[in-house]
Amino acid sequence: MGIAKILIVDDRLENLLTLESLLDAPDIDPIRATSGIEALGLTLDHDFALVLLDVQMPGMDGYEVAELMRGNKKTKHIPIIFITADFRGEAQVFKGYESGAVDYLFKPLDEMVFQGKVGVFIELFRQREALHQKTRELDRKLVELEEVQQQLEETNERLRLLSTTDGLTGLLNKRQFDAIFDEEWMRSVRNKSPLSLLTLDIDDFKSYNDTYGHMAGDDCLKKVAFTLSEVARRYADKVARVGGEEFTVLLPDTEVEGAQYVAEMLREAIFELAIPHVGSRIADCVTTSIGVSTLIPGREDAKRALLEAADVGLYRAKEKGRNRWCYEATDSLRPSCTAALFFPERGDE
Ligand SMILES: [Mg+2]
Structure with a gap:
C-alpha cells in the first residue's frame, strides 16, 4: 500500500507542526504550504489524498483556495477539510460547503475526532487508488484480449484460405x-x-x-x-x-x-x-x-x-x-446442341 500524501495549509508554523504531529504515521506523508498560492502550486505537482486547509490566511484565504481547486480538473475531486479557530455560525459553515469543503474541524483540534476523520479520507483515497489500479489492469487485459482475438481471427482466415485455395495461384483448390x-x-x-x-x-x-x-x-x-x-x-x-x-x-x-x-x-x-x-x-x-x-x-x-x-x-x-x-455434348443433351459453333476459326464443337 502506498503512502498517502496530505497537503496541510496554514499561515502559522506552530499550526503546521501540530498537524504534522497528529499525522505522524508511516503511511502518511504530510506536505506543508504556508499560503494559498503555495498550496495551489503543490496540488498541481502531487496527488493528494486530502487537503487540510486553514480558513484564515493573509492574501488568499481558505475559501478562495477551495474555489480555485474546484475549478481545476486535476484538483476538483480532492477532498478538503477546513480548519478554523473561528466559529461564526452556520452561514460560514455553509459558505465552506459551497466552495467545496467536505468537512470542518475547529481549533483546538480534538485528536480523536481529527484522526477519525482523516482516517476515513485516507481509506477512501486508498479504495479509489485500488479501483483505478484495477481499472487500468482490466483495460490492459481487455487490450490483450482484443489482440489475441484479432490474431485468432487472422489465423482462422489464413487456415480457411489455405484449406480452400491453391497456394500458388490463389484460385480455388x-x-x-x-x-x-x-x-x-x-x-x-x-x-x-x-x-x-x-x-x-x-x-x-x-x-x-x-x-x-x-x-x-x-x-x-x-x-x-x-x-x-x-x-x-x-x-x-x-x-x-x-x-x-x-x-x-x-x-x-x-x-x-x-x-x-x-x-x-x-x-x-x-x-x-x-x-x-x-x-x-x-x-x-x-x-x-x-x-x-x-x-x-x-x-x-x-x-x-x-x-x-x-x-x-x-x-x-x-x-x-x-x-x-x-x-462436347453430354449424352443427355446430344444431339440438340452439337450444332453450336461460334468461333470456327479457333473453336470446334
Ligand atoms: Mg491562519
Missing part, C-alpha cells in the same frame, strides 16, 4: 471446387437452369518447365490463373486450379452459347499474354486447350457426365491441334 460444384449442381436442379463447365490446360506445359525451369513455370501458371479469373469474372463464375497446369471454370446459369463464348475469350486472353514458349508445338507463345460442356442438371449421374464431357472436349481440342476449345 480442387476440394473447394468440388464442394462448390455440388452446391451449384443442386441450385441448377432446383432452378432448372443450365450449368456449364470448362476444363482447361496449358499446351505443352511440360516442355515449358523443361525449357524455362520450374520458377518460370510457376510464374506462367500465376499469369494464366489471373487471366482466367479476370475473364470469368461474374460473381457466380468459379475458377479453380485442379491439377499442375489444369484449371476448371464453372459457369452457372450459362447456356452452351455462353460457355463457348467464355471459352473463346479465355483462349484468346491467354494467347494474347504472349508468354514466350519455344518448346510449344503449335505456337511461339503459351496457349491453352479447353473442353466445354453444358447441361441442365437432372439426374445425379449426369453430374459425372458433365465432368466427363468437358474432359472429352479437352482431349479432342488437344487432338485437333491445341490452342482451341472443343464443345
Whole structure:
C-alpha cells in the first residue's frame, strides 16, 4: 500500500507542526504550504489524498483556495477539510460547503475526532487508488484480449484460405471446387437452369518447365490463373486450379452459347499474354486447350457426365491441334446442341 500524501495549509508554523504531529504515521506523508498560492502550486505537482486547509490566511484565504481547486480538473475531486479557530455560525459553515469543503474541524483540534476523520479520507483515497489500479489492469487485459482475438481471427482466415485455395495461384483448390460444384449442381436442379463447365490446360506445359525451369513455370501458371479469373469474372463464375497446369471454370446459369463464348475469350486472353514458349508445338507463345460442356442438371449421374464431357472436349481440342476449345455434348443433351459453333476459326464443337 502506498503512502498517502496530505497537503496541510496554514499561515502559522506552530499550526503546521501540530498537524504534522497528529499525522505522524508511516503511511502518511504530510506536505506543508504556508499560503494559498503555495498550496495551489503543490496540488498541481502531487496527488493528494486530502487537503487540510486553514480558513484564515493573509492574501488568499481558505475559501478562495477551495474555489480555485474546484475549478481545476486535476484538483476538483480532492477532498478538503477546513480548519478554523473561528466559529461564526452556520452561514460560514455553509459558505465552506459551497466552495467545496467536505468537512470542518475547529481549533483546538480534538485528536480523536481529527484522526477519525482523516482516517476515513485516507481509506477512501486508498479504495479509489485500488479501483483505478484495477481499472487500468482490466483495460490492459481487455487490450490483450482484443489482440489475441484479432490474431485468432487472422489465423482462422489464413487456415480457411489455405484449406480452400491453391497456394500458388490463389484460385480455388480442387476440394473447394468440388464442394462448390455440388452446391451449384443442386441450385441448377432446383432452378432448372443450365450449368456449364470448362476444363482447361496449358499446351505443352511440360516442355515449358523443361525449357524455362520450374520458377518460370510457376510464374506462367500465376499469369494464366489471373487471366482466367479476370475473364470469368461474374460473381457466380468459379475458377479453380485442379491439377499442375489444369484449371476448371464453372459457369452457372450459362447456356452452351455462353460457355463457348467464355471459352473463346479465355483462349484468346491467354494467347494474347504472349508468354514466350519455344518448346510449344503449335505456337511461339503459351496457349491453352479447353473442353466445354453444358447441361441442365437432372439426374445425379449426369453430374459425372458433365465432368466427363468437358474432359472429352479437352482431349479432342488437344487432338485437333491445341490452342482451341472443343464443345462436347453430354449424352443427355446430344444431339440438340452439337450444332453450336461460334468461333470456327479457333473453336470446334
Ligand atoms: Mg491562519
